[in-house]
Amino acid sequence: MKKIMLTGGKGFFCSRLADYYRDKYEFLVTDKEELDFTDAKAVDACVGEYRPDIIVHAGAIAVTDFCNQHPDVAHRINVDGAVNVAEAAAKYKSAMVFISSEQVFNGNTAGSPFQEEDEAVPNTVYGENKLEAEGLLRNILGELWIARFTWMFGLPERGKNMSNGILWDTLTKLWNQETIVASRHEFRGMAYVYETIANFERLFESPYGTYHLGATNNHSRYEIVEHIIRLLGMEDKLPQVLKEDTVKYLDHNRDVRLDTSKAKEAGMVWTDTWDAVEICLKEFGVIR
């Protein structure tokens, strides 16, 4: 069995990944309590002892506003921490997956869907951190997959962390009777988290390099929220609960969609966001 070490192992993505592959891989799940990866010596000791075949470095501060407000903390965790993990991976001959983000393209005003080799222009500290870390890591080890994720969604599960995705955001706002404000000028690929997870075994067999991983989507954020509300059978509530954002992205669309052809050619598959939200709602028994 391949030995896989996870950082950020208790987060939204890795808590589901470890469970999904529990019979296929041996895991060392680490998160802040077990291993603070900003401590280079601790990382070296942990990797040196476990000797993983692959390290999936998912640990990060992924909250954009927090990173903008605390750039030093964000850099220490998102960049310096990733470097610590990469140096240990190189030293102990582990391969590494670095999870990056579509947000490296947040400042690009045209060119979507973006390919792996397109020049990325981030305009948030989080996006800058991810892009800087990608560059540093490429110089540290060759046995590296850089996996740039689109935004993901899922639903809460016992013992697993949740993060904000389009589906859970919409459901919680409906329950709390909050108005949902969404833009017709914002476009993102939004992937069902379990589809990205299911593609990881294929990623591990693919040549090292950078990959765009996630769903394609031809609909605006507004249209996807409207679609979710209709799927829930609540279309009569639409006029009260969903409002169009008339402030953001009027000059030009926010469009961070990724071209995932390279991953698809390597055998990875995703359902388009439109159908994927329905699959998720059905899998969790929210709708029939």
Ligand SMILES: NC(=O)c1ccc[n+]([C@@H]2O[C@H](COP(=O)([O-])OP(=O)(O)OC[C@H]3O[C@@H](n4cnc5c(N)ncnc54)[C@H](OP(=O)(O)O)[C@@H]3O)[C@@H](O)[C@H]2O)c1
């Ligand atoms: N979720 C998405 O839609 C999405 C989209 C694109 C890219 N990504 C990337 O995918 C990866 C996983 O995302 P996620 O949604 O699973 O994030 P998450 O739920 O926030 O998980 C990240 C985990 O890393 C931990 N962590 C932070 N600093 C650490 C440190 N110094 N040492 C050890 N652990 C630390 C966090 O602990 P605390 O919670 O206690 O800080 C958290 O448990 C991240 O790299 C993220 O940037 C996610």
